[in-house]
Amino acid sequence: MRVLLLLLLPSPAFACAMYIPREVVAQRPAPAPTEETAKAPTPAPTLDSIMADIDAAAAVPAPTTIPEVQAPPAKAKPRS
Amino acid sequence: MIFALAAWAAPGPELAAAAGCNQCHLVPEVAAAPRTASCTLCHAWIHEVAADSAKRAVAMRVFPNWTRYEHNVRSYAAVPDLGAAFARLEPAWLDAYLADPYDLRPAMPETMVRLGLGEADRATLVAWAAELRVEVPATPAPDPARVDAGRRLFGQRGCDLCHSFGARVASPGIAAAPDLRHVRDRMRDDAIVAWIRDPRAVSAAATMPSQGISEADAIALRDYLVLADPGGVAPAPRAPEAAPAPASPPGWAEVEARVFGRICAHCHMDPAQNEGRGGPGNLGGYGWAATGIELQTAAGARRHQDAVLAAIDRRYAEEARDHVGPGEIPLGIERPALPGMPLGLPALPPEDVALVRAWYAAGAPD
Numbered sequence: 174m175r176v177l178l179l180l181l182l183p184s185p186a187f188a189c190a191m192y193i194p195r196e197v198v199a200q201r202p203a204p205a206p207t208e209e210t211a212k213a214p215t216p217a218p219t220l221d222s223i224m225a226d227i228d229a230a231a232a233v234p235a236p237t238t239i240p241e242v243q244a245p246p247a248k249a250k251p252r253s
Numbered sequence: 254m255i256f257a258l259a260a261w262a263a264p265g266p267e268l269a270a271a272a273g274c275n276q277c278h279l280v281p282e283v284a285a286a287p288r289t290a291s292c293t294l295c296h297a298w299i300h301e302v303a304a305d306s307a308k309r310a311v312a313m314r315v316f317p318n319w320t321r322y323e324h325n326v327r328s329y330a331a332v333p334d335l336g337a338a339f340a341r342l343e344p345a346w347l348d349a350y351l352a353d354p355y356d357l358r359p360a361m362p363e364t365m366v367r368l369g370l371g372e373a374d375r376a377t378l379v380a381w382a383a384e385l386r387v388e389v390p391a392t393p394a395p396d397p398a399r400v401d402a403g404r405r406l407f408g409q410r411g412c413d414l415c416h417s418f419g420a421r422v423a424s425p426g427i428a429a430a431p432d433l434r435h436v437r438d439r440m441r442d443d444a445i446v447a448w449i450r451d452p453r454a455v456s457a458a459a460t461m462p463s464q465g466i467s468e469a470d471a472i473a474l475r476d477y478l479v480l481a482d483p484g485g486v487a488p489a490p491r492a493p494e495a496a497p498a499p500a501s502p503p504g505w506a507e508v509e510a511r512v513f514g515r516i517c518a519h520c521h522m523d524p525a526q527n528e529g530r531g532g533p534g535n536l537g538g539y540g541w542a543a544t545g546i547e548l549q550t551a552a553g554a555r556r557h558q559d560a561v562l563a564a565i566d567r568r569y570a571e572e573a574r575d576h577v578g579p580g581e582i583p584l585g586i587e588r589p590a591l592p593g594m595p596l597g598l599p600a601l602p603p604e605d606v607a608l609v610r611a612w613y614a615a616g617a618p619d
Contacts, residue, residue: 220289230307
């Protein structure tokens with residue numbers, strides 16, 4: 174983290190990001206879509222967004238048993 | 254300003270985060286890793302989804318191997334909270350454990366991973382842990398005259414329902430409960446008494462519930478644990494036994510399902526398939542440098558044949574310390590320079606070793 178800070182601090186990009194007030198950034202008009210950006214493919218969903226989509230599935234009462242799930246392993250460890 | 258910012262990050266938490274301690278543990282002063290990068294949170298999520306039919310239906314559409322995940326995810330579910338650990342553990346023991354961990358929980362297949370941290374980094378972590386140690390009331394020194402009373406109380410108060418104490422094996426036992434043969438090394442005498450009396454008074458993160466044990470009984474229990482001979486036996490010698498080769502050479506699908514995808518790929522991911530994540534075994538972590546070993550694809554497994562086979566053998570050499578059964582005593586071993594694989598998990602069963610060897614012997618086919 175220290176190395177990262179030392180690398181970032183002298184960077185003009187970091188300085189800009191630091192000192193442009195958030196309101197100014199928020200009010201800046203979005204660039205008009207170009208032909209290239211308009212045709213850009215939809216980015217693939219991230220794992221995090223996939224997990225969030227699954228979380229959002231309608232909750233229903235949990236089944237009492239799930240046949241596909243095995244019982245937890247026995248206490249004793251398997252010895253080969 | 255540079256100096257102010259550089260001094261701002263506390264070295265202990267910073268190092269714990271860099272080493273990836275938060276991928277398995279809850280760590281004081283360190284943000285939990287996102288569940289996409291956390292063993293325990295991802296496994297807990299899989300179990301949570303498996304218990305909800307609506308979520309499970311979506312998951313099964315999205316992940317072709319979903320039922321395989323449900324079947325396989327059995328490890329890294331109960332992991333110590335480092336806040337509770339640092340509150341009570343002895344710094345000297347912690348330093349030795351980080352350098353050369355051993356199996357504290359014989360009923361749990363997984364163990365603490367061997368770290369690649371050097372002496373200075375360990376000292377940083379241990380000094381930070383020592384700062385978080387909780388002061389507890391002083392108690393009388395251990396007395397052999399109380400051992401028999403402690404031995405009786407260990408059964409009467411139900412301690413042995415969860416914990417083993419050496420050869421006195423827990424029944425039914427809780428996998429996350431450590432073998433108390435080690436407590437005399439891990440904790441100060443006073444801290445043991447305080448913990449027995451009310452763990453959550455020592456650390457709010459304690460998972461052991463308070464049993465309402467009086468101070469006198471807690472002292473007797475402590476004296477039993479620190480003075481009695483716990484007994485136990487040395488683990489049987491382990492070696493990669495020869496298992497018969499499979500009848501026909503396996504293809505990648507079989508060896509991936511049983512070994513590479515089920516185990517190795519978790520730490521040796523292909524960054525191209527995982528939004529840049531390569532896992533600690535590929536891009537570095539747990540104090541180890543990056544290796545570039547990717548085992549999520551047949552091409553990666555093919556490329557690293559020698560490293561894979563050597564690491565599987567090394568794990569067998571570590572079993573006597575890293576993977577003991579109930580009633581067994583972890584042994585001191587000569588650690589190889591590089592850790593055996595799978596890191597933190599038992600050595601592969603002989604039939605899986607035979608499968609991997611057969612796949613390589615057949616030219617590592619797709």
